[in-house]
Amino acid sequence: MNGPEIQIAVAPELRLFVPSDRRQGPTALVTDGSSTLGHVVESLGVPLTEAGRLLVDGRQVAVSHVPSAGERVEVHGVERPQEVPGAPLRFLLDVHLGTLARRLRLLGVDAAYENEDIGDPALAALSAREKRVLLSRDRGLLRRREIWAGAYVYSDRPDDQLRDVLGRFAPALAPWTRCTACNGRLTDADKDTVQDRLEHGTQRTYDVFAQCEACGRVYWRGAHHARLEAIVDRALREFGGAAA
Incomplete structure (x- = not known):
């Protein structure tokens, strides 16, 4: 990747998914300028099924958000109990x-x-x-x-x-x-x-x-x-x- 650099931090319960050098607080990540935040999170190793709120500079965004240079991203775990809308729980x-x-x-x-x-x-x-x-x-x-x-x-x-x-x-x-x-x-x-x-x-x-x-x-x-x-x-x- 050769694009905007962001700061990204994942919640403690998600750190088992990411490389060891990204497990201690926010770390710098260079993105390609076009990929969504959802793609960026998955590229770090975190399945989106395990990602809860995504915060950019303190505000919640969707997985479709495209990161810009200098943004501070926080990846939280899912809230428990987790609601599964739209069908009986099976x-x-x-x-x-x-x-x-x-x-x-x-x-x-x-x-x-x-x-x-x-x-x-x-x-x-x-x-x-x-x-x-x-x-x-x-x-x-x-x-x-x-x-x-x-x-x-x-x-x-x-x-x-x-x-x-x-x-x-x-x-x-x-x-x-x-x-x-x-x-x-x-x-x-x-x-x-x-x-x-x-x-x-x-x-x-x-x-x-x-x-x-x-x-x-x-x-x-x-x-x-x-x-x-x-x-x-x-x-x-x-x-x-x-x-x-």
């Missing part, structure tokens, strides 16, 4: 976030998940078609213009990932109402109607069942229930909601 997770998808479903959050790598273009198109917030740790995927909305998942630990998503978007929680396998709705099931899907030991031991309306999978409070219940209880204590 998520789409990439192939690397299967555990997070299952935990969101456990809490009753609509979370579509592709357990095969269908490729970035197909994921972005699905996000746009179904108006789902695309969750990913792939910065390149989040830069695709066709996605409807997106968010970077900051941790590689499922516990922290779940807290991050719940804290950022504040979805309504309705535990035990979705199939963790396919995201379908669960309904109460009579034991007699599902017994052909149960092993004999399960038939003898349990009497309360639910079944997925979409894939037919049957659920009961088995050996793993205590661990799942702990996940649900933590989420409800911290982020609210009502057990279903």
